[in-house]
Amino acid sequence: MKPMKSLFLLLLPFGAAAQGPEVTLKGSLAHTPAVQWVYLSYRIGDEAVKDSVAVENGSWKYKHALSEPVLATVTFKSDTSLFQRGGRGIKSYSLPVFLQPGTIELRTRDSIQGTRVSGSAAHKDFEALENESKAWNSRLEPLYAAYSKAAAARDAAGASAAERQIDSIDALMRESVYGGFLQKRAASPVALYALKQYAGYSIDAEKIEPLFNRLSKATQASASGVAYREQIEIAKKLSIGRVAMDFTMNDTLDHPVALSSLKGRYVLVDFWASWCGPCRRENPNVVKAFNAYKDKNFTVFGVSLDRPGQKDRWLKAIHDDGLTWTHVSDLKFWDNAAAKQYGIRAIPANLLLDPEGKIIARNLSGEDLTKKLAEVIR
Known part of the structure; x- marks a missing residue:
């Protein structure tokens, strides 16, 4: 393994790879020999990490300390085309993988796009959420296209109409998919991820704090949990009726x-x-x-x-x-x-x-x- 690491912020939890729980991520790329590097990126609380590992003899392995389950992006890169899209050769392919301590395997058989993940209960829950979201996303895609078209044409009324429809469907999706998941699976390792999706960018503290308090104690005490509680505390200060903070x-x-x-x-x-x-x-x-x-x-x-x-x-x-x-x-x-x-x-x-x-x-x-x-x- 030949890691190349870029730390956006000081990563104290990663100071010693041998301390604490570890994740081992491994994969076989026997049928896609063009892949030379596998890149990983993820966040722990407010801290972000990027890392990479070389592919050797069709295999790769990444091992590192991991203090909590976290959604990562795994990207396969090559100097030549991995597959064709729209008549163009594509040299990289990314997929989300929900990491948790333990061993996780990425199996690539017929094509890089068919890569499958096993060994992570967190990823299994994440996939279930993604699959449930697909029907909603199919309703949103034409609206995003309509919004982009109207915006490009400087059609403010058309863009506004599309945006209202997007917001309406997105709210229904968040309630159905992520709200439903939180009611049933508050102890899941991906519950904090689901809560963030449910809350959106603008946190309604009165609504979100009780849901956060239902998460497992381990999740609440994790770096990501502590960081999100801080966001909830900020949101409380922005509640209707509160005096705005001066600056x-x-x-x-x-x-x-x-x-x-x-x-x-x-x-x-x-x-x-x-x-x-x-x-x-x-x-x-x-x-x-x-x-x-x-x-x-x-x-x-x-x-x-x-x-x-x-x-x-x-x-x-x-x-x-x-x-x-x-x-x-x-x-x-x-x-x-x-x-x-x-x-x-x-x-x-x-x-x-x-x-x-x-x-x-x-x-x-x-x-x-x-x-x-x-x-x-x-």
Whole structure:
């Protein structure tokens, strides 16, 4: 084995491979000799790891400390084509594998796409969830295609209509597939994964915390469990009726601006970025709401997750989209201090605050923002 490891964050649990439980992942590629390397990537809590192992004589083996069950991506790579897709030769193939301590085997027989996983009870549960999701995904695929087509054509109404249908079906799927699984299999090693899928990016703490508390004690105490509990605690602070957490960040002229300085007005705290397509497509709706209510005690506080060294792109997007309100950013991408403070893991995301700084709505999009403002501003 010739590992090549890239640690995105300090991985203390992996400091000594011989300590604690281990996972052994092995496979045979006798019928696909073109594969030269197998790459693995996974996360433990907030820590991410990438590793690789060379294929020798048609076989490969990966052994490492593993403190908890975790969903990994296994990627087979070759300098030549592994299979054809759409008339093109494909040189890599990835599949999800739910790892857990013990020995797991990946068997590749007729083709790399037919690789089968055995030896992991966690993966068996994961496959059951994936299979149950397939029927729902088949309903979502044409809607995603419709959304992409409308977005490419700058058809805001068409994109919004497709997005509403996607959100509706996705909510039904999460309730049926992941909610159903959690009711029956809270002790499963993949229950935390199911809970994350059920909760989505915007955690409803009142709904999710009781489900988290039903997970096994081992899962709750794991690094991933502890990290997710922290996300739930952040979500509690963002509940409707809570006063929004204050923060200060520099505006486009590098002057510090505090969120609390806007108290006395209705404020939409809008997390976005110039590189975020969905954010840019949502901006016309925010502009419409701003123009309709800016003289009625309403404003927007834009928080950008633009990348380091790309202030010019941030400013250009503000100008191009006609965003004539206060904007701040620390230009730290996903390490944006306010985004981390607010547990933002996907954008666009927003919170609507009343004049006292209390949260009265979250993640309003399309016409919903204008409707909410019409409801609260008399």
